Amino acid sequence: MSEPYADSGRESLAGRAAALDAADELGKVRARFVLDDTVYLDGNSLGALPRSVPGRIEDVVRRQWGSLRIRSWDESGWWTAPERIGDRIAPLVGAAPGQIVVGDSTSVNVFKAVVGAVRLAGGGEGAGGGGARGEGRDEILVDATTFPTDGYIAASAARLTGCTLRPVAPDEVPDALSGRTAAVLLNHVDYRTGRLHDLPALTAAIRAAGAVSVWDLCHSAGALPVGLDEHGVDLAVGCTYKYLNGGPGSPAYLYVRRDHQSRFDSPLPGWNSHAEPFGMTADHVPADGALRGRVGTPDILSMLALEAALEVWDDVSIEVVRTKSLALTDFFLECVAAYVPGGAVESVTPAAHAERGSQVALRCADAGGVMSRLIERGVVGDFREPDILRFGFTPLYVGFGEVERAAGVLGGLF
């Protein structure tokens, strides 16, 4: 084992880290989070706690629920929270208001989006929906390297709509598109490698083929500009507990492009998506706009924690976040190269900025054991099967000094 603090390159990298931190436009934002001496590089799994959350949740529990009780559905704005919070997320992903609703898990939103996409494309439906199998669009393409739940849910959507599911590497989607393609489900950033896929070009190719795009933004929203409206994305989903810091299992969201809303036909048309939810009518008449992505009663505690968490973004530009994110991952790779003995780790995250999200994934022997030792030493990332050390960089609260320290601790393990 080498001694990391004895490394000759250490002083200059530490000095550069200090200079970068001093010049960091987002340095002031760090104080909005509850942090400690840990170098927390796992914000791509669970974001740190924003200081705005605990007091808000106490008010929601004690006053809104405890004292106002049922009146809070109106008086505390509970009923309209899904679309109100959707509008707060919207600018972070490049969406105009009225296109995002918050609620349910990412998996449930993937289901709404993929079935909805097949229906928008006029495809699938099998026996149940009036379509005819074998005619028209009956294929769903899914990112072959997807986070598993997207693939599982897409398979279920395919089965229920009478479509075939075909896993394809994102780069190969343009060649795989055909007149049979109904929907394409892709990840903006790969959860394992941190690869950023070319959303504008792939979305354009999908549209040109007459198919409907569904993007999973779990690993990009809050870390880099997405440009949903600008790039003509049809449908999108994302979680809110990673770079949006909404808390454990905070509700996910669904984006339905304005042009599609009047034809969006949800497979989960719960009473909250009804044009008149309290009319209690036997027939479902879908609400206008993004509201038709709602399903049942929203989980208010988790949802209002998210709303409070989003306040950290009030004066933050996602473009500045992206600039810092790339600087952080560049600097981490540089420090790893300087501190970790050659050959001990290998980056599987693309070097090109245009292909990199806000994480670095290092392939490493005994990655599970190495990550345990890192965590013992105060550097928290995570391990992904079979051999990946995964480090996420949340520009709102991670500093360059921490990045240098993390690489030093890692180098000390070999």
Next chain:
Amino acid sequence: MSEPYADSGRESLAGRAAALDAADELGKVRARFVLDDTVYLDGNSLGALPRSVPGRIEDVVRRQWGSLRIRSWDESGWWTAPERIGDRIAPLVGAAPGQIVVGDSTSVNVFKAVVGAVRLAGGGEGAGGGGARGEGRDEILVDATTFPTDGYIAASAARLTGCTLRPVAPDEVPDALSGRTAAVLLNHVDYRTGRLHDLPALTAAIRAAGAVSVWDLCHSAGALPVGLDEHGVDLAVGCTYKYLNGGPGSPAYLYVRRDHQSRFDSPLPGWNSHAEPFGMTADHVPADGALRGRVGTPDILSMLALEAALEVWDDVSIEVVRTKSLALTDFFLECVAAYVPGGAVESVTPAAHAERGSQVALRCADAGGVMSRLIERGVVGDFREPDILRFGFTPLYVGFGEVERAAGVLGGLF
């Protein structure tokens, strides 16, 4: 307008209320809730705040999320919360452990249950699932008087599985069952009238017809014994924010009878239902047991608020709750008869105990206006279209004196 306090029958009813409260075995439980001078008869919409919740949620937010962060998935028991809390609900609905998972909204659970029921019955599936339309079981029966979301979601499940949806009054289900029936979705207690349906007999009839039963327990769980295991119910769902006091939009639950678990085939097979969720494999291998009803990442804040809320049940028997519930609704009807001028209101809730849940619904002219005036005077129920005053009686915290007072205030409005 009559003067309620001048009513000659008042003193004796008030005296009886005081005696009933003094003898109330559940009187001690009231102190476990945050209450005030309001007579809160809307616990069948949103249960009152248990005192065990605020401190727990503060710990979950500040320590578990804020300090332990990602470690809490293991160290704070986040990951296993859905089945752990399911096992806490189980005795309240007559289920042995290992058959209930908590998570998602009621609507989403209705979807899992109805599609799962059709598959358990070997029916439906249309083009997508290998079944053949027109052969075998292709009909779903749904309670014609259901809370709307169940009907909307059942319609979607029917469409996606190639089945026909047929609304039937619960009493007429036995006659409507046939060799075509795949699944039957019923409410244990009607949300509007408070009618309690005959779960044992209807479940037996459904089973005898070779179909699969799905019961919605939203308006019965926590108010009366359900007996899921005893009566052979196949699948059940319910919310937790009414008589279980879990908080606004707290997660719902799904019961899958043990005999069916190995064949339960969820239409929402998210990564949390995988046998090895962190294996990150491309193929979905369902977990054993109730876990296969899980979908995505659980909403921890809402879920752990529910867990704390369930502590009020630690020494409470559901049979005692039922006895008090019937005494409360009987006494309310008696007070209404005494205090409200004849013909001003008419109960649409059955008089027979065997047919009554834990609410009383009164038909009344200008019911919306009457309810507003009641609320102004400190008696909180709710209004349901078109002409119903709805009063819920939560035996854990509603007393007989409050019931008498509520009827008096109501009488004073006419």
